[in-house]
Amino acid sequence: MLTADKNKHTKNMLLDLKVMGPILALIVLVLVGAALNGNFLSAGNVSNVLSRSAFIGIIAVGMTFVITAGGLDLSVGSMAAFIAGLMILVMNGLLPSMGAGWPLVMVGLLTAIVAGTAAGFINGFLITTMRIDAFIVTLGTMGIYRSLVTWLADGGTLSLDFGMRAIIRPIYFDGILGISWPIIVFALVAVIGELVMRRAAFGRHVAAVGSNDQVARYSSVNVNKVRMMTYIFLGVLVGIATIMYVPRLGSASSSTGVLWELEAIAAVIIGGTMLKGGFGRVWGTIIGVLILSLIGNILNLTDGVSPYLNGAVQGVIIILAVILQRDKKAEG
Amino acid sequence: MSDPLTLSLNGICRSFGPVQVLHDVDIALHPGQVHALIGENGAGKSTTMKIMSGYLAPTTGELTLNGVPVSFMNSQDAEAQGVVLIHQEFNLADQLSVEQNIFLGHEKTRGLFLDKATMQTETRALLKRLNCEVDPSARVQDIANADKQMVEIAKALSRNAKVLIMDEPTAVLTAREADVLFEQVEKLKADGVAILFTSHKLDEVKRISDQITVLRDGHVVSQGPASDYDEDQMATAMVGRDVSSLYPVRAGEIGTTAALEVTGLTVPGFAEDVSFTLHKGEILGISGLIGSGRTEMIEGLVGLRSATGQVRLNGDDVRFKSPSQAQAAGLCYLTEDRKSRGLLLNKGMRENLTLQSLPDFTNWLIDHTAEEVALTKAIEEFDIRAPTRHVAVGNLSGGNQQKLLIAKIMLADPSIVVIDEPTRGIDIGTKQQIYEFIHALSAQDKSIIVISSEMQEVIGLADRVLVMRTGRIAGEVSGADMTEDKIVRLAMGLDAQKEETV
Known part of the structure; x- marks a missing residue:
């Protein structure tokens, strides 16, 4: 993938929409936003947009690996809601014995990570060892987690204890150096994801498996293990995203994380990763996430277009992105 | 049959960007004649065939049908005018039946609905004409390769093909299946069909063609009646130099210590009770018909399939559950199917070269510099000819892909290599190079198993040949006993006393 990029760079860097497309779209959006509203580039707005992007962004980095390896995970939105509910239940349940404080927060964080790992493992196990199609498996687990969180909340909302909320709040609202x-966690996940995809043996193996799993198998690559790792990696990232999410509202309900899976997949595709696998780029996914959240932000800040059309604009952008990136050779 | 057609190429040139791949090609295909188009990989055979059949337009020059200039808009247009190309890789929908495939895109209808009765009758008639026994309602994925080829031909005939262009029709056929194909070709000839085919097997070219055209670097270097050529002359014309010594002379000494001892290896459904010993520095050939379990037996050995039996490697008992375990022990398998199992066609040479031994290039992160050094070395050592270093491997010629695949396996530094079909679909010049590589490896004391459907190849390369038949070792030949006749008899299960009847 690196060679391909290099190759294209030397050929006609500016004309290559596959590489430059998402970046150009992002620049255009920023310029449009700045022209429409003076507040758009203010530190407050930028910070707000980035913080809200972080949940989807962290998940989308993991989704990039899953899709690059030729898989798909529809369950991440429900998984996030379920993990959020579980995290709240565990913290509320242990509150009488442990008391409100950072040790209990740590238990909550651990719960999220362990639950994410387990959920990723279950998806991966069904897809690799049981050889069931990824679409079917994650469609199933999507329904299961969504139903479980509704059941846990008894159809309503699971709320974190009021005292704990105050302790946990800084995880979303505080930071360093403003x-x-x-945002910091999102940036870290993005940088590590990009490094792993581009420079680590795992990233190379993921692309090889997605490109042609037979070739990978005959080249001594453990195909099942690579696939399994992508789902576990994604599960862990869903756990991390949930850790960022719970402090924001301090609650979880059946409507938590609805459509996150589709937003994450959309960001991956806008970023230039191929839906059928074999080629993925994490930096593209990051740009995809930013494009999607900027559209929402711009529509909110301006009066011209109703924010209710957010989904429509996003849809158009997704389709446009794929049209621009499509292979010219695929003609009948 | 309606009127026969003569298709001629007159002064055809074709360029891709700045690169001219065909120079002034003249070929005429006459009704009732078989015309063989031969040349090394990259000589321009495919381009020529694509221009004939409407897939590509010539840059300059003209095509004529019965003397009238034509220009095909696309392959459908060419088909409508009676010119059909049969691709080397089958162009059939695996899940559909034979009959559905034959009429795919040209279904007969009565009103809104399919006219199944007519299609079935026509399919039977077509298959009968080709003497093909296959059931019209069988799914294509369930029928043999030779039958698939027949279905392709039936499909072409159903479109009323008068000029039939076949791209390496025998590449995936066994010798016996090829015989069946040639019988049908004779019938088509008698029916007045003009046929052009390509093949790397010069004996079949000699056997079935009436006219021969030799391409080299996009030029017609030799053309004439087949009776004017013998195989040596064809090869010399293709390569432009003498290739009579195709197989190198054995230089290395064959060791006496056993590198690999296999006892009672069974791969369920494919191979049963296979035992053999491979010595250090030895080249062991494995022959047998396609489907005799050669490939599956070896896949069981290296952990790609589940297998039972005893394997001793350099004296130690081993059992491989995955190819990575086999590789760690110094045993590597080079697949026969370089396009779908050997190389990632949409990736570059660097990624492909190091895929199998990526841990050697990784210290937390992959060392790109080391990878580039390895690639430079591989390009030099195995004479890989690529337009640029960054080319996608799918755009390399078959020969260069095969060289890259060998380089990839050798980068893992195995002490025992199994090479399955080392030269399938590769031109004669590259073949010779690959044979030299194999000899050089054995001279480095590596042990090599060569699996091949080409008798000449196993005989020319190997010190000893095992012949497999229906999953078992049917026999072993070595020294002066290594003759095509002996191997064929073992492979077919014929008693050595009887006359050859197949």
């Missing part, structure tokens, strides 16, 4: 924690 940069909030979600």
Whole structure:
């Protein structure tokens, strides 16, 4: 993938929409936003947009690996809601014995990570060892987690104890040097994801498996293990995203994380990763996430277009992105 | 049959960007004649065939049908005018039946509905004409390769093909299946169909063609009646130099210590009770018909399939559950199917080269510099000819892909290599190079198993040949006993006393 990029760079860097497309779209959006509203580029707005992007962004980095390896995970939105509910239940349940404080927060964080790992493992196990199609498996687990969180909340909302909320709040609202924690974690996940995809053996193996799993198998790559790892990696990231999310509202309900899976997949595709696998780029996914959240932000800040049309504009952008990136060779 | 057609190429040139791949090609295909188009990989055979059949337009020059200039808009247009190309890789929908495939895109209808009765009758008639026994309602994925080829031909005939262009029709057929194909070709000839085919197997070219055209670097270097050529002359014309010594002379000494001892290896459904010993520095050939379990047996050995039996490697008992375990022990398998199992066609040479031994290039992160050094070395050592270093591997010629695949396996530094069909679909010049690589490896004391459907190849390369038949070792030949006749008899299960009847 690196060679391909290099190759294209030397050929006609500016004309290559596959590489430059998402970046250009992002620049255009920023210029449009700045022209329409003076507040758009203010530190407050930028920080707000980035913080809100962080949940989807962290998940989308994991989704990039899953899709690059030729898989798909529709369950991440429900998984996030379920993990959020579980995290709240565990913290509320242990509150009488442990008391409100950072040790209990740590238990909550651990719960999220363990639950994410387990959920990723279950998806991966059904897809690799049981050889069931990824679409079917994650469609199933999507329904299961969504139903479980509704059941846990008894159809209503699971709320974190009021005292605990105050303790946990800084995870979303504080930060260092004026940069909030979600942005910092998002940036870290993005940088590590990009490094792993581009420079680590795992990233190379993921692309090889997605490109042609037979070739990978005959080349001594453990195909099942690579696939399994992508789902576990994604599960862990869903756990991390949930850790960022719970402090924001301090509650979880059946409507938590609805459509996150589709937003994450959309961001991955806008970023230039191929839906059928074999080629993925994490930096593209990051740009995809930013494009999607900027559209919402711009529609909110301006009067011209109703914010209710957010989904429509996003849809158009997704389709446009794929049209621009499509292979010219695929003609009948 | 309606009127026969003569298709001629007159002064055809074709360029891709700045690169001219065909120079002034003249070929005429006459009704009732088989015309063989031969040349090394990259000589321009495919381009020529694509221009004939409407897939590509010539840059300059003209095509004529019965003397009238034509220009095909696309392949459908060419088909409508009676010119049909049969691709080397089958162009059939695996899940559909034979009959559905034959009429795919040209279904007969009565009103809104399919006219199944007519299609079935026509399919039977077509298959009968080709003497093909296959059931019209069988799914294509369930029928043999030779039958698939027949279905392709039936499909072409159903479109009323008068000029039939076949791209390496025998590449995936066994010798016996090829015989069946040639019988049908004779019938088509008698029916007045003009046929052009390509093949790397010069004996079949000699056997079935009436006219021969030799391409080299996009030029017609030799053309004439087949009776004017013998195989040596064809090869010399293709390569432009003498290739009579195709197989190198054995230089290395064959060791006496056993590198690999296999006892009672069974791969359920494919191979049963296979035992053999491979010595250090030895080249062991494995022959047998396609479907005799050669490939599956070896896949069981290296952990790609589940297998039972005893394997001793350099004296130690081993059992491989995955190819990575086999590789760690110094045993590597090079697949026969370089396009769908060997190489990632949409990736570059670097990614492909190091895929199998990526841990050697990784210390937390992959060392790109080391990878590039390895690629430079591989390009030099195995004479890989690529337009640029960054080319997608799918755009390399078959020969260069095969060289890259060998380089990839050798990068894992195995002490025992199994090479399955080392030269399938590769031109004669590259073949010779690959044979030299194999000999050089054995001279480095590596042990090599060569699996091949080409008798000449196993005989020319190997020190000893095992012949497999229906999953078992049917026999072993070595020294002066290594003759095509002996191997064929073992492979077919014929008693050595009887006359050859197949």
